Amino acid sequence: GQSLEQPSEVTAVEGAIVQINCTYQTSGFYGLSWYQQHDGGAPTFLSYNGLDGLEETGRFSSFLSRSDSYGYLLLQELQMKDSASYFCAVIGAGKSTFGDGTTLTVKP
Amino acid sequence: KAGVTQTPRYLIKTRGQQVTLSCSPISGHRSVSWYQQTPGQGLQFLFEYFSETQRNKGNFPGRFSGRQFSNSRSEMNVSTLELGDSALYLCASSSRGQDSYEQYFGPGTRLTVT
Numbered sequence: 459g460q461s462l463e464q465p466s467e468v469t470a471v472e473g474a475i476v477q478i479n480c481t482y483q484t485s486g487f488y489g490l491s492w493y494q495q496h497d498g499g500a501p502t503f504l505s506y507n508g509l510d511g512l513e514e515t516g517r518f519s520s521f522l523s524r525s526d527s528y529g530y531l532l533l534q535e536l537q538m539k540d541s542a543s544y545f546c547a548v549i550g551a552g553k554s555t556f557g558d559g560t561t562l563t564v565k566p
Numbered sequence: 567k568a569g570v571t572q573t574p575r576y577l578i579k580t581r582g583q584q585v586t587l588s589c590s591p592i593s594g595h596r597s598v599s600w601y602q603q604t605p606g607q608g609l610q611f612l613f614e615y616f617s618e619t620q621r622n623k624g625n626f627p628g629r630f631s632g633r634q635f636s637n638s639r640s641e642m643n644v645s646t647l648e649l650g651d652s653a654l655y656l657c658a659s660s661s662r663g664q665d666s667y668e669q670y671f672g673p674g675t676r677l678t679v680t
Contacts, residue, residue, distance in 0.1 A: 466606075491667045500570075500656065500671040501609070508667065545608060552622055553664045554599075558608040 460484040460548055462557035469563045470536055478531045478560045480546035488549040490522050490529040495559070496542045505531065506549075536564050568593065570659050570672035578678045584645040587675045591638050591659030597621075598640040599664060600632060603654045603674070612655075614664050615640050622664055644677075652679045 462482045470476040480490065489508035493501040507513055507522035507529060519532040533540055543559040571590045579585050591598050599622075600612040611624035615634035634640040638659075644651055654674045660666035 488665060489667055500673050501658075502671070503668040506667040549665055549667050551665060553611075554666075554669065555611070556601075556609040558606075 460550065460553070460555040462546055462548060462555060464544075464546055464557045464560045466558065467561045467563070469565065471565050472536055472538060474536050475532065475534050476536060476562065478533075478544050478546075478562070480529045480531075480557060482527050482529075482546075482548050484527075484548050484550055484555070486551040486553075487524070488551070490520070491547040491549055491554070492518075492520050492531045493545045493547065493556075494542050495545065501545060504544075533562070538564050538566065540564050570657060570670050572655075572657055572672035572675050574675060575673065576676050576678075578680065579647050580680055581647055581649060583647050584643065585647060585677060587642045587644075587655055587657075587677075589640045589642070589657035589659075589672055591640070591657075592670055595659035595661050595670070596638055597660045597663035597666070598634060598638065599658045599660075599669065600640070600642050601656045601658065602626075603656060604652075609656065611664075612642065616663050647679045649679050652677060 492504040495501040505520040522529040599614040601609040614622040632642045656674045658669035
C-alpha cells in the first residue's frame with residue numbers, strides 16, 4: 459500500500475521561509491506532487507518532482523529524494539495569502555495518494 | 567478553457583436517502599476521479615473513470631458508486647446515506663488519469679447528512 463506523513467500544522471510570520479516535509483512509503487513510485495487548498499476552495503496544483511532535486515517556481519520550491527522517500531515544499535517570502543492547506547501526493551502506477559495536509563498559518 | 571464544474575455546490579439530505587452528484591471535466595479530459603474530504607482529513611480516493619470505464623476504486627463501501635458518460639461527464643451516487651457521509655466531495659479531471667502529476671479539481675459539493 460501507500461502511506462504519507464506530513465505535519466498537521468505549521469505557523470510562520472509574513473516574510474519568513476517555511477518548509478513542509480512529506481515522507482512516504484509506496485511501491486510503483488513515479489513522483490511527488492504538491493497542491494494548495496484555501497479554506498472553502500478547490501485544491502490547485504503547485505509543483506511536481508519526478509526526479510531527485512529541487513524544482514523552483516517563483517516563491518515556491520519543491521524537493522525530492524527518492525533514496526530517502528522524502529520531499530518538501532519550501533515557501534519563501536511568505537505572504538498572508540499563503541495561509542492555506544498544503545497536500546503532498548504520491549503519484550504511482552494508476553494511482554495518486556494524498557497526504558492528510560498541512561495547515562499553514564501566516565501571521566503578520 | 568472552462569474549468570471543472572460540479573453540481574450542486576451544496577446539498578442537505580436526511581439519513582437513509584440517496585444522492586447523486588455531477589461533475590463536468592475540462593474539455594478533452596477523459597479521466598474523472600472522485601475524492602471525499604472531511605474536516606482536517608486529506609483527500610480519500612473514491613474511484614476513477616476513464617472513457618466510461620471504472621479504472622480504479624478506493625476503499626469505500628458499495629453504497630458509493632459512479633458512472634461516466636460518453637461526453638466524459640461523471641456522476642457519483644451514494645445510497646442509504648449515513649451521518650458519516652457528510653463531507654466535501656471533489657472531482658478532478660486529467661488527460662491521463664490517476665498517474666497524472668497534475669489533476670484539475672472542481673469546487674466540490676458540500677454534502678450534509680442530518
